[in-house]
Amino acid sequence: MAILLGSIADDYTGASDLANTLTKNGLRTVQTVGIPDPSLALPDVDAVVVSLKIRSVPASDAVTAAASAERWLRQRGAGHVLYKICSTFDSTDAGNIGPVTEALSEAAGGGSVLVTPAFPETGRTVYLGHLFVGGQPLNESPLKDHPLNPMHDANLVRVLTRQSRNAVGLIDLTAIAAGPDAVKARLDGLRTAGITTAIADAIFERDLETLGEVALKTPVSTGASGLGLGLARALVRSGRISSAGAPTTDAIRPVGGLSAIVAGSCSKATLHQLDIAERSMPVLRLDPERLLAGPDEIAAAISWAGDRISAGPVVVAASAAPETVSRLQSLYGREASGHAIETATSIITAELVERGVRRLVVAGGETSGAAVDRLAIPAFLIGPEIAPGVPVLRTVGNAQGDMLLALKSGNFGGEDFFTAALAMMH
Numbered sequence: 001m002a003i004l005l006g007s008i009a010d011d012y013t014g015a016s017d018l019a020n021t022l023t024k025n026g027l028r029t030v031q032t033v034g035i036p037d038p039s040l041a042l043p044d045v046d047a048v049v050v051s052l053k054i055r056s057v058p059a060s061d062a063v064t065a066a067a068s069a070e071r072w073l074r075q076r077g078a079g080h081v082l083y084k085i086c087s088t089f090d091s092t093d094a095g096n097i098g099p100v101t102e103a104l105s106e107a108a109g110g111g112s113v114l115v116t117p118a119f120p121e122t123g124r125t126v127y128l129g130h131l132f133v134g135g136q137p138l139n140e141s142p143l144k145d146h147p148l149n150p151m152h153d154a155n156l157v158r159v160l161t162r163q164s165r166n167a168v169g170l171i172d173l174t175a176i177a178a179g180p181d182a183v184k185a186r187l188d189g190l191r192t193a194g195i196t197t198a199i200a201d202a203i204f205e206r207d208l209e210t211l212g213e214v215a216l217k218t219p220v221s222t223g224a225s226g227l228g229l230g231l232a233r234a235l236v237r238s239g240r241i242s243s244a245g246a247p248t249t250d251a252i253r254p255v256g257g258l259s260a261i262v263a264g265s266c267s268k269a270t271l272h273q274l275d276i277a278e279r280s281m282p283v284l285r286l287d288p289e290r291l292l293a294g295p296d297e298i299a300a301a302i303s304w305a306g307d308r309i310s311a312g313p314v315v316v317a318a319s320a321a322p323e324t325v326s327r328l329q330s331l332y333g334r335e336a337s338g339h340a341i342e343t344a345t346s347i348i349t350a351e352l353v354e355r356g357v358r359r360l361v362v363a364g365g366e367t368s369g370a371a372v373d374r375l376a377i378p379a380f381l382i383g384p385e386i387a388p389g390v391p392v393l394r395t396v397g398n399a400q401g402d403m404l405l406a407l408k409s410g411n412f413g414g415e416d417f418f419t420a421a422l423a424m425m426h
Contacts, residue, residue, distance in 0.1 A: 002076060002077035003045060003046060003047060003048050003073070003076050003077050003078050004027075004046050004047065004077070004078070004079065004235055004240055004241070005022070005027065005046065005047040005048075005078060005079075005080055005082070005231060005232070005235060006047070006048055006050070006070075006073030006074070006076070006078030006080070006081045006082070007022075007047065007048070007049045007050065007073075007081065007082040007083075007084050007228065008049075008050050008052060008066050008069045008070060008073070008081065008082075008083050008084065008100075008104075009049055009050065009051045009052060009084040010052060010053075010054050010055040010062070010083070010084065010085055010086070010096065010100075011051070011052075011053055011054075011055050011086070011365040011366070011368070011369055012033065012051045012053065012365070012368045012369045012372050012407050013364075013365045013368045013369075013390075013407045013408060013409040013412075014051075014084055014085070014086055014224075014225075014365065014409065015031050015049045015050075015051030015084065016031055016051075016380065016382070016390065016391055016393055016407045017224075017225045017389040017390065017409065017412075018049050018082075018084045018224075018225045018228045019031040019047075019049045019380070019382045019391065020225075020382055020385055020389060020390065020391035021225040021226075021228045021229050021232070021389070022046075022047050022049070022228055022232050022382075023382045023391070024385065025229055025232035025233055025236065026232060026233075026235075026236045026241055027045075027046040027047045027232050027235065027236075027241065028043070028044070028045040028046045028047070029045055029046065029047045029048070029049065029382050030042055030043060030045045030047075030048055030049070030379055030380070030381060030382070030396070031048075031049045031051055031379060031380045031382065031393070032048060032049070032050050032051065032378065032379045032380075033051050033372055033373070033377055033378055033379060033380075034050065034051070034052065034069075034378075035050060035068060035069055035072045036378060036379060037378065040378050040379060040396070040397045041397070042379065042396070043381070043396075046235070046241055047232075048073065048076070048078075049084070050069040050072070050073065051369075051372075052065050052066065052069060053366075053369040053370075053373065054066060054096060054100070055085075055086065055090060055091070055096065055148075055149070055365070055366075056090075056096075056148050056149065056338075056366070057096070058094075059094055059095035059096050059099040059100075059163075060099075062095060062096040062099065062100050063096075063099050063100055063103040066083065066100045066103065066104060067103055067104070067107055070104055070107055070108075071107075074108075079219075080215070080216055080218070080219060080220070080221070080231065081104060081108070081219065081220050081221075082215075082220075082221050082222070082223065082227060082228060082231060083097075083100055083101055083104055083220065083221070083222040083223075084223070084224065084225070084228065085097055085117060085222060085223065085224060086117065086224065086365075086409070087117045087118070087119045087122060087124040087224035087225065087226065088117065088124065088131070088133055088138065088141075088143045088146075088151065088411075089117045089131055089138065089151065089156060089159060090143070090146060090148070090149040090151065091149055091159070091163060092149055092163070093162040093163055094163060095163045096163075097115075097160060097163060097222065098160050098161075098162075098163035098164035098165075098197075099163065099164075100222075101113055101115065101164070101197060101220070101222045102164060102165060102166065102197070104220045104222075105196065105197070105219070105220050108219035108220050109219065110196065111196065111218050111219055111220070112187040112188075112190070112191055112196050112197075112198065112218055113196060113197045113198070113218065113220050113221060113222060114171070114183075114187070114198060114200050114211055114214060114215045114218070114221045114222070114223070114227070115156075115160065115168075115197060115198065115199050115200065115221070115222040115223060116199065116200040116201070116202050116208075116211060116222075116223045116224070116226070116227055117131060117156070117223060117224040117226075118131075118200075118201075118202035118203075118207070118208065118223070118224065118226045118227075119208075119224045119225055119226030119229075119389075120202070120203065120204060120205060120208075120226065121205070121226070121388050121389075122388050122389055122412070123135070124224065124226065125202065125203050126156065126199065126200070126201045126202050126203075127173060127201055127203060128170070128172060128173070128201065129155055129156050129157040129170045129172075129199045129201065130154045130155055130156065131154050131156055132154070137154040138151050138153070138154040139151060139152045139153055139154045140154075142267065142268050142411070145322040145325075145326075147266055147322075147325045147329065147334070147338060148334065148338055148366070156199045157169070157170050157199050160197070160199060164197065166194075166195070166196065166197065167194065167195045167197075168195065168197050168198065168199060169190040169193075169195040169197070169198040169199070170198060170199050170200075170201075171183055171186050171187065171190075171198050171199070171200040171201065172201050173201040173202075173203060173207070176200065176201055176202065176207050176210050176211065177207070179210060180210055180213045180214050183200075183210060183211065183214045184214055184217075186198075187214070202226065205226075205229065208226045208227060208229050208230035209229075209230050209233050209234070210230070211223075211227060211230050212227065212229070212230020212231040212232070212233055212234040213230070213234045213237075215227065215230065215231060215234075216231055216234045216235065216238075225389060249384075250381065250394075251381040251382060251383030251384075251392060251393070251394040252383045252384060252392050252394065252404065252424065252425070252426065253394075253402075254426040255358045255359065255394075255401075255402045255403060255404050255425075255426075256358060257356050257357060257358025257359060257403075258309050258310065258313075258352075258355070258356045258357045258358065258359070259312070259313040259357065259358075259359040259360070259422050259425065260305065260309060260313060260314055260315070260316070260349075260352045260357045260359075260360055260361075261277065261281075261313065261314070261315040261316070261317075261360075261361040261362075261363070261418050261421075261422075262315075262316050262317075262345050262348060262349045262352070262360070262361070262362050262363070262367065262371065263315065263316070263317040263318065263319045263345075263362075263363035263364060263367070264317075264318045264319060264341055264342065264345045264362075264363065264364040264366065264367030264370075265319055265363045265364030265365075265367060265408075265409075265410030266319050266320050266321070266322065266325050266364075266410070267364075267410030267411045268411075269410060269411045269412070269413065270319055270363050270364065270408075270410050270411075271319055271321065272415055273363070273413060273415055273416075273417050273418055274315065274317050274319060274418075276415045276416055276418070276419075277315050277418040277419065278315075280419060281312060281313050281314065281315060281418075281419075282308050282314050282315065283314075283315040283316075283317060284301055284304050284305070284314070284315065284316050284317065285317050285319075286301055286316065286317065286318045286344070288318055288320050288324065288325075288328055288337070288341060289328060291318060291340055291341055291344045292328065292332055292336075292337060292340045292341075297344070298344050298347055298348060301316050301348050302348060302351045302352075304316075305348070305351075305352060305355075306355060309352070309355065309356075309357070313422055315418065316345075316348055316352075318341050318344060318345050318367075319363070319364075325337075338366065341367075342366050342367060342369075342370035343370065345362075345367050345370060345371065346367075346370035346371045346373070346374040347374070349362065349371040349374065349375065350371075350374045350375060353375060353400055353403075358400075358401070358402070358403045358404065359403070359404050359405075359422060359425040360403060360404070360405045360406075361405070361406045361408065361418060361421045361422065362405065362406070362407050362408065363408045363410065363418075364408070364409075364410050365409050365410065368407040368408070372405075372407070375398075375400065376399060377395050377398050377403075377405075378396065378397045378398070379395070379396040379397060380393040380394060380395060380396060380405070381393070381394040381396055383404070383424075384424065386406055386413070386417070386420055386421045386424055387408075387412060387413040387414060387417055387420065388412070389409065389412050390406055390407070390408050390409075390412050390413060390417075390421075391406075392404055392405075392406060392421075392424055392425060393405045393406065393407065404425040406421045406425075408421075
């Protein structure tokens with residue numbers, strides 16, 4: 001299997017977001033969970049997105065995992081590798097965006113690296129190096145209260161510089177609006193000055209198309225799914241894509257079985273989606289403090305769901321308001337509290353699958369990663385889009401048999417996302 005475009009995603013929901021974008025823009029795409037075992041037969045595709053869980057791990061661990069994935073992708077023909085990050089640039093001053101970007105660039109022999117989290121379709125835009133989320137500067141958006149990576153600076157040049165060994169430049173909107181040649185000239189100028197990593201502005205999809213055209217001629221880029229859109233369209237324009245598109249119908253063939261939703265995201269959007277879901281299905285809201293205290297809350301949740309799931313979909317949520325999360329973090333520590341909730345939700349998810357769940361929605365990036373890891377799902381085919389950035393996923397090579405999943409980043413989807421997702425999973 002020779003692929004044209006490789007990607008390394010720093011979490012599982014981001015990976016499915018990117019795979020969805022590539023599929024919509026004409027690339028046959030598969031999402032793997034980690035580097036696949038050699039025995040796993042993957043379909044013939046144009047792009048592979050290797051999903052890792054490295055957004056919030058120590059930078060050295062993230063670099064090691066990303067480097068292994070990069071080698072696997074290059075060995076299968078990938079001429080360009082996109083390091084897929086969150087469109088809200090979730091990171092701390094220790095990384096991991098800077099360290100991984102620099103490591104991937106060095107592994108590919110150096111050169112200039114374009115970096116942009118812009119994805120206008122989901123309200124993420126970059127202007128003069130500053131990230132806006134739904135029209136708000138990043139540091140004024142709900143991301144300022146992110147439980148793992150609170151974002152307090154909208155200036156991405158500063159943010160990336162603090163976590164990088166080398167200087168970071170800016171490709172502003174003026175250069176991007178002038179077209180690919182102007183962007184390349186600006187990159188060349190920065191490189192002459194010793195700067196090889198540059199934040200790129202993007203307000204409209206045409207800006208992403210310009211950036212994709214330039215990035216495709218370099219070995220590595222870093223960005224959200226918006227940059228994936230630009231890369232995919234550049235590949236299609238180049239005539240190197242032989243397929244007539246990327247069909248998604250096979251991915252949603254009926255699987256039968258029971259349905260469930262597990263939520264760990266504490267985003268404002270997910271909390272509202274849970275309120276809406278409660279109008280039409282039973283919702284169990286876990287006590288995060290009791291989850292941290294021991295296994296009783298997990299056992300109670302499994303029992304509660306087991307009593308109800310044969311009658312229809314159930315929702316189990318460990319989501320909590322920002323003030324509750326802050327209190328728990330102050331009592332138990334940010335890492336310990338996050339790990340405990342991820343572990344609890346993944347155990348509950350596995351028990352639901354053991355009881356016959358084959359249509360599963362998971363909300364939250366870290367929650368999704370923990371659940372998929374515990375289920376040991378090796379790969380996904382990409383199905384149709386439920387909401388911007390969230391496709392239906394069909395398992396490939398899954399020990400539990402065929403399943404349909406949706407892995408949702410916290411802030412994604414409309415208020416009725418949960419019912420809409422289940423409606424698409426037959």
